Amino acid sequence: MIKKLDKKGGVIILTYYWPPSGGSGVQRWMYFSKYLKELGWKPFVITVDQKKASYPVLDTSLEKIVKDIKVIKTSTNEPLKFFSFLTTGGFRRGIPQGEVKNKGLFNKLFNYIRSNYFIPDARIGWVDFAYRECKKLIIKNNIKHVITTGPPHSTHLIGLKIKKDYEIKWIVDFRDPWVNIFYNKKFLFTKKSINKQKELEKKVLNNADLVLTTIGGDLKKQLQLKAPNQDFAIVPNGYDNVLMNKIKREKSKKYFHIVYTGLLTKNHPYVSLLKNLKQNFGNTNLKLSLAGNISNEIINEIKNSLPKVKVKNCGYLNHEDSVRLIKSADLLVNFFFIGAEKEMISGKIMEYLATEVPILSIGDPKSEAGKILSKASHTKMFLRDSDKEIEYFLKKVILNKGKLTNRFPNLNNWSRKKITLKLSNLLSDL
Secondary structure (H helix, E strand, C coil): CCECCCCCCEEEEECCCCCCECCHHHHHHHHHHHHHHHCCCEEEEEEECCCCCCCCCECHHHHHHHCCCEEEEECCCCCHHHHHHHHHCCCCCCCCCCCCCCCCHHHHHHHHHHHHHCCCCCCHHHHHHHHHHHHHHHHHHCCCEEEEEECCCCHHHHHHHHHHHECCEEEEEECCCCCCCHHHHHCCCCHHHHHHHHHHHHHHHHHCCEEEECCCHHHHHHHHHHCCCCCEEECCCCECHHHHHHCCCCCCCCCEEEEEECCECCCCCCHHHHHHHHHHCCCCCEEEEEECCECHHHHHHHHHHCCCCEEEEEECCCHHHHHHHHHCCCEEEEECCCCCCCCCCCCCHHHHHHCCCCEEEECCCCCHHHHHHCCCCCEEEECCCCHHHHHHHHHHHHHCCCCCCCCCCCHHHHEHHHHHHHHHHHHHHC
8 A cells, every 4th residue: 555645845865876985976966965955855865885885986075065965874785895806806996887897707607697696786785775764764754755866777676666655756867778788788698687677677667757867869769668658857967166166277388188087998989099199199298197997907008009198097086186187188088988879978078068178079979968069169079980080189179279268058057056956846846
């Protein structure tokens, strides 16, 4: 029997990633929580205890942004930290992020187990713990709205269970695709497991009261085909205008400074840029700064490919230092996952645009992300084999170092607070 609840201003946000977890994925609901509270909502966040969570990176500096948010942390049972320790000797370095490793018998065995015994994903062990806490909050605080955000998409199973028990409005947030995510092709799914994934995704999509995506285009179309009667809304990621205005710009006079921040894997088309820089700009005084979760293998590959370039590995930076780094650039570079160019958008894109630094991006110019970037005055998205076009753009920005301001129309509308206002209106309308 469904229990009817009074309509109040409380909203539960179920998110696996939360400070001190780092990365762009955590920032979406961190900022939404902060500004929803300012707009009169009462956010309650249910997340996992960081001591037991499988977080690839940490950023404790983010905790101060959400210090006034009520947070409930639960236990979890999951294999990723154990896998990381066995493969790297550390509890974070080996946690998979944006790629699936299949080299070697051990990786294949773990992949098979993860694919077929942890459905929909390896963080499924969090669901029961979070579900129990969610029920307590709903009863105690007369909650009307429950939001689940994925990945991990196992988080949506908590919402599915709660929706059966209580008369609440359930909002599902797809930051990335689920069944159609590009790296699923490398998992060793059995036919039974694939069908189970599809069944769960369809149940979630059709039982929610509203589905959010960060981008339209192919992702939204794919989900609409699976839930044709569902309401969808695009609520993109934004940028922190307060932080952006606070940090002063410090440019290098000695070098032409190229900066990349974020996750970088073999699934990114960075080789196109390396080849172009080596062949055409060997005599240019270049500095390439890399910051984020990047393996030593890729760092060494970049250094070996560009022996005449000053390559600096900054490691993982906290959010403020990352913004300081991108504001120091003469050129920002971005790479979209190969095979996911039309379905995903990087969480850092709006921060890149907010710096007003020229941007070179490699992906699909016809994608939704490509259409957004095309509005900026000195930003270009290229296919990864567009060598001549990439060379021409690089020459242009290098020759005009310090002279190009990358303008984006109505940039203020993309601030985290403005986007949260859109989210707030959507919640109020349910």
